[in-house]
Amino acid sequence: MAFITINKAHFFHNLDLLCAKAGGKTKLMAVLKDNAYGHDLRLMASLASQYGLSRAAVKNIEEAERIADLFEEVLVLVDHPTAKPLSASISLAAHSYEALQALPDGTSIHLSIDSGMHRNGIKEEQIDEALALIHAKKLRLRGVFTHFRSADELSSEFFWQRANFERAKKRIKALIEHYGLPKTAFHSCNSAALLRTDTIGDDDYARSGIAMYGYTTLDPLIATYDLKPVLALWAEKLSSRVLKKGERVGYGGIYEAKEDELISTYDIGYGDGFFRFDGFEPIAMADGSLTKGRMSMDSFCLGGDASKVCMFEDANPLARQFHTISYEIMTKLYPALKRVVI
């Protein structure tokens, strides 16, 4: 049966590098959203916790509840305000003034600041009224954060946004003192921002996702790092046969044997979350061997009869071929595929 390997040594190697950059294990929040970028939420949360990280961020409340026991704090990045009782370690990102209004009194929150990406967060002009509302509703302000839109690009936009966030921080710190609210944590850097800076400044921690899993989209002219991919996808042989010269294999009969050849079918298809290929442009496996014909929902074909094949251990070539990013190649992988820690 097809399976995914998770390389623990590579994961810890990446965490060593990121924690050294951020200033220690307390300075890194593990971003485990979307099933830990397809790696497996509970498994990666256990490894991150075993490594010594105490904070995680996830997509929604359902994901947060699945790992709430493993961390001091689990931040929900993308969910709707709810009155549902939550585990004590869970806090919700509040992305607008309306969200602050909708949240029940006393909810633990991280206030999201729009420092220039304009995807989420309150504007600088709304800070005063937001803090007044937080005070009035006794919302527990555990964090204040922003997100960079171009941290990986060779441009000054990152520095512009960072300056905007620094100004917002100053104002929020003054208001926290004014209202006598408890100290809050500030955070802004994603993987690319952390990797391009020498310090996270007076932020309390960075939120890293993709770099923990061994990838970066950071422009190599800014910096390069020895990150190691954590996930590899393996398919196992279902059956073999000889394709006679002139016979064609799979849907549409796209691939034709030039001479008699041994061919095998393997148990991964687009139903497992692998990008579907139409057979006109073959896909290279980790060892360089090329697919033959079109991918089916649950299988694809290769020459030879190896009992198993590593489809990829580096998502970058696939990302290039499918005009996407490593994030998407991994996030799409079917959660029910077996994970094996190596």
Ligand SMILES: *Cc1c(COP(=O)(O)O)cnc(C)c1O
């Ligand atoms: C996904 C996400 C991150 C992590 O980004 P990476 O590029 O994977 O490090 C950090 N913060 C927020 C708000 C996110 O949505």
